[in-house]
Amino acid sequence: MSVTVMVLVLELVGTFAFAVSGALLAVRKGFDLVGSLLLASLAGLGGGVIRDLVLNTGVPNAFAAPQYLVPVALAVLAVFVRLIHEDRLRRTLLVFDALGLSLFCVMGASIAHEAGLNPIATVLLGVTTAVGGGALRDVVANEVPQIFNPHGVYAAPAFLGAGATALLLEGGLFNAVSAVAVAMLVLTLRLLALRYRWRIPLAVLKRG
Template sequence: MLSADLLGIFFFAVSGSLLAARKGFDIIGSLALAYMTGLGGGIVRDLIIDQGVPNVFVNTIYLLPPFLAAIAVYLMSTHLQKLRYFISLFDAGGLALFCITGTLVALEAGIEPIVAVLLGVATACGGGLLRDITANETPGLFNPRDLYAVPAFLGASVTVLLEMTGWFNLLTATITAVAVFVMRMLAVRFKWSAPLAVRGWSRPSLRLPRSRADNAK
């Protein structure tokens, strides 16, 4: 599970550094968003389950993926013309992995299955939420024209079912992660969304002020 955790951290961290690049932040801002995005969800989870000092502060290997992500984006971002798409791509990879690893950590800590699902979702969404709020973006979790938490919820739920029935293994975990990733990217591609808080209300316009529209390219 450590390798999946580190890979998920790297994916999320890349999305943070890419957003920093899109916003015109310097390398320090890129590192800050990388660490915040990559480690934020796991720290929130570990604090909630009260397992003591969060893993990231115990095992220093967790600090490596965000650093590598920021360096990789620094060296490659000039070749990434569609930054918004790549942010979504790496974010979806982190979401797919963290909804599984977060749920497993909660189950191993003795958390009830339903609560473990919620903690899996919190792990998957926490880093992206911190990233977007810090960068003054509308978080995908609260975007009425996006489907962000639902793929993570389904992935966490399937993880719990697989673990409880004894079917959880590398193959089923991989299939679950791929399914979550594909669902998330399809939601981005086809603008899938959940029902609004009040039935009958219309969704806000997608039209952006010119300056924001230019930044979104």
């Protein structure tokens, strides 16, 4: 599998995962089908649109290539007919969000590298791609964005994934196997953070 095809697959699967999280949030908020489609589109496509605007490569892929709309439509449909729904622990949304995060940090970093960005910029744009759609989803739904939620690290695994991807790319070791391995590492860390409520220190030390 070529790197270009692999990145496209990662983006489409990640788009579906993020779109599911948006559709599930719409259900939780009591939105109608149009609201579900909007949140799913913001979550699934928002990070990629931000990335493409930063890279200034022309019309963002989400608007230039209709295949990016297919996973969004499938996600909304799957939630609408209850093929995918929140479990009793209300963690399904966060699991799909974690899956999207893990795939998008790898894909975003690889696209940034291909565009000629330096390693630091590659990492930053990889993280932006990973967290951008979820942040848009949560802001529109009047939720605290996951990136600002102190209960469960969010951006840190994305930084790790984007950093590992940048190192692999610089060393010429980036391929389908290494990409999936990095994505699985990010996914595992995010799920463990949710399970055990890991957290980043607050912005100011508490006085004893």
